[in-house]
Structure formats: structure tokens, C-alpha cells
Amino acid sequence: MIIEMTASTVLSFGAVPTYGASETAQFVAEQAEQGRRQLHASFFFGMDGRGVLEELYSVTKGCLVADWDGYGAAPVRAEAFAQACRFLKALPFGVQAPSVGAEPDGQLTLEWYRSPRRLLSVSITPDGDLHYAALLGPNKAYGTEAFYGEVPRPILDLIHRVQAA
């Protein structure tokens, strides 16, 4: 059986949920997941192809030891790296790639940036808490959301607001 998966199909539906237990349903689910992975790895739709995961790895590697900044910074822990990977992979297609950083408390940061007064920064803790702050012209938004495998709606909305012209 050959099922053609086009980009628009996958973009419209994302990964097909495995509601059915039949062989066909399983096959479709596998194909959709494969297509999603390929798209995720592509330059236009995913994060991997844009080097974000490599950047995440590089930043983490440089911050694994205590006092990496010379001012007493806490090391970035493997759990924070793993949470950041999961967060990146949970981002929907079409989202602009963030840049990666690290903070003195050992948290990794992802930044969506348009200008110094239009940006969003999300700090990811080893426990999966997402501390975010955004400047949107004269407005500010900041808070904490838990990460349970899906990008929390308030953060997704802020990403879109930063990306919007």
C-alpha cells in the first residue's frame, strides 16, 4: 500500500493520532509521523535543519561546569538540555527558529527576537518549568508555565505576537 503524504497534508493535520488499532490505521500513523519528522528536519518547516539543536548542544556544552561565566553561575544540567530539546520539538511547524542562550542559574533560554523592544525569552528549568518574559512595544508579559509536552498557549501566542509584523 502506498499513501502519498504531501507537505500540506502533514501541515494540516500534523501527526495523525492512533485512534484505530487496525493495520491500516497504524500504517497511516507511521507514515504521518515519518513525514512529520522529515518536515521537522527540513530547512523550511523545522527546527533541526536550522541548527537550533546544534546551537542548544553547543551552548549546553559550554556551560556544564559550575562558574562557567566567572561570576558563580550554576551549571546547565542534562535535564535542562533534555527539556529544551522536547520543547523545541513540540513547537508547531512554521514557527520562527529561536536563538539559544544560558543564564547564571543554569537555565537554558530560547529567544524570539524582532527588535530590542519586541522579543520573547523563555527559560527552561530541569524540572520543565518555563519562565517567560516578553517586551511588546510598551507592553510586557511575563510568568511561568509548566511544560507537559505541548507548548503552552500563552507562550505560543507570544511567539506569534513577536513574529507578527
Place this chain on the structure above:
Amino acid sequence: MTAPDPPPAITDDELLARFMLFSRWIREDRTLRPDGFMPSPNSELSVTRQFGLSEVALWQIGQAVADALQKILYGRADLKTADVRRQRLQVDAAPLSENLNHANITGWPPDKPSQKIIAQELAASATFVARE
């Protein structure tokens, strides 16, 4: 270096320098990422008062800081004390034997999101000066 000792009281119009020791703190458009303005685990942000210092002397201090920390000095962020105080932070003179102009930005709120939004404001108000 024969700069006069800086007075302990820091006025609103004093310029502060935050030395940029990581390339990722500086964006391609030469603006600054807030990561470089987050407080250390002891809730301080280390800066140098520019009071009485020539450009040469200021860069010498920056280079000494970078050397001591075994980092590369990419440049500095110039911050007005008034912009720091606008965020309800304090600037405390904290002279060191190797840097009499050293100061700490203190008074950070304890919660992370509040710290982040302040760091974003400081980064937005700072001016990057590249190391020549």
C-alpha cells in the same frame, strides 16, 4: 592609570559598563541579549562605573576582567544609572583592589520572570560598544 577614586555616591547620569564576555550575548544587529544582564546566583550584576576613566583605562579594566575569568572581551554595554534605577534596582559602589570603579546592581526581585523582564529592559536601554 591615574584616575581619581570614584565617590561612593553614584549619580543618575553616571554611565556604567557591563563587559560582554560571550559572543552569544551580542546579536548580529549589535543589540544585546538580556542573558548578559541576568543577576548572578547571589543576586548581583557586576558592572564598572565609568566615572573618571578614559576609554583606554576602561578597556584596560575590561581586559583585566576578561583575563582573570579566562574569557574573551567582545565589548561592553553602556548603561545609564538612571535606567537601572527606573527598574527599581540599586547601584552600589563595590570597589575592588583591582578595580576601584567596580559596582554591583542589586535589589533584584526573587522571582525569575520578573528578573527576566528587567534584564530585557536593561538590554534594550544599553548601548553596545565593540572592542576595537
